[in-house]
Amino acid sequence: MKKKTIFALVDCNTYYVSCERVFNPKLENIPVIILSNNDGCAVALSKEAKNLGIKRGDPFFKVEKLLKKGKGVALSSNYSLYGDLSNRIMETLEGLCPQMEIYSIDEAFLNLSGLEHLGLDEYARFIKDKVRRDVGIPVSVGIAYTKVLAKVANWHAKKSTKAEGVLDLTDERYLDEALRRIPVGEIWGVGRRSAEKLKLMGIHTGLDLRDYPNERLILKVLTKTGRQVQDELRGINCFEIETTANIKKQIISSKSFGHGVSDKFEVREALASYVSRASEKLRGQGSSCRTLSIWLTTNPFSKTPQYFNEHSAKFLSPTSDTRRLIKEAFSLLDEIFREGFIYKKVGVSLSSLAEKEMGQLNFFEKSDDPKSESLMKVIDAINQREGRETIKPLACGVNPMWKMMCKKKSAHFTSRWSEILCIDIDKKVG
């Protein structure tokens, strides 16, 4: 019989908050929330902030008073910092296992098969301590025979004080109890909608789902993936560790404006910036695209007149040339823009992506010529070395008014020399 794979899920605790705490110890033990772009809503919360009753997704203006009363702190998100620390964590983890999948900015699946002799629980604690020591970020580790069960293990590892951040569910003794104690909506792949439907069927916990005998009904209600989740709960491995770097199939760039915008010229500038950003990402993974779509929307929460529209265009030959994409985006904007609305957001998506070499010659439409290729290469290289938007299309605007507001951002401790953390060594520690 084939030996079972052992999955460990390493997941950072309240990741964005922990990153901020690495550089600012004053944030320890107090309520901290990290805000989305535009300082709109809470995207990450410390344990203390959760205890105040603040939830992920709450708009900042609604919880600001509550936070103040609890002597908490709110910060704008600082993605370059979080990305940097994430790289350090992943590098550390890579050296500790034979195989690993970086699942998100703060999560990785490790294959621990073959390391059983070290004692899985003990080894997981070693991993946890090493990341804490080397990078300064607290993590939890869940271990099991499938990814879905490793997620369950991790959920308990974070919650239970007894577990102290590590739970090994390859030990069958704890498995049923762990599944009984997890609400079905907390199972990976079961969202709010599905959880509601399952409750109507009498399925309330992970254990209920695992032991539900009518598999065809599960297939019908949760579709293929949900049915696989059920199997994974039974210890049947459906999702493998994916080690190949994943090439994106779609690239999106879209952000809310700092203020409502009704001037078409400003919308054009924002659109040009997002197209420029998206095409940079496109070239970064060596792709070009055949489809460009843009959308434009007013603020759905506002009482002012509402408008939403989306149009797309197809290229006969795939492109990754920022100029060509901006030009096409502008003509799409001409199609959907209406005067007299206060707009909140514009967005762009590049899809039908293909590897560059595969672009075929076409009689009717010029494909990217070698000149365009090398121009883009030079621009990307300069921006990579000197910082984003050192060189940008004039269409993006020089001093844009529509830019996001991030008033509470911490410094770029790890990515700008001017903002590196300074410690006064003459000062007494005390």
Place this chain on the structure above:
DNA sequence: TCTGGGGTCCTAGGACCC
């Protein structure tokens, strides 16, 4: 006053073909 951004997978249904 102030409500995120960036992704994936699956399914159903229409268009089209033989």
Place this chain on the structure above:
DNA sequence: TCTGGGGTCCTAGGACCC
């Protein structure tokens, strides 16, 4: 009068994830 059936491809929309 009888009015097929199977296949592919594409797209929109739903649901989920972090």
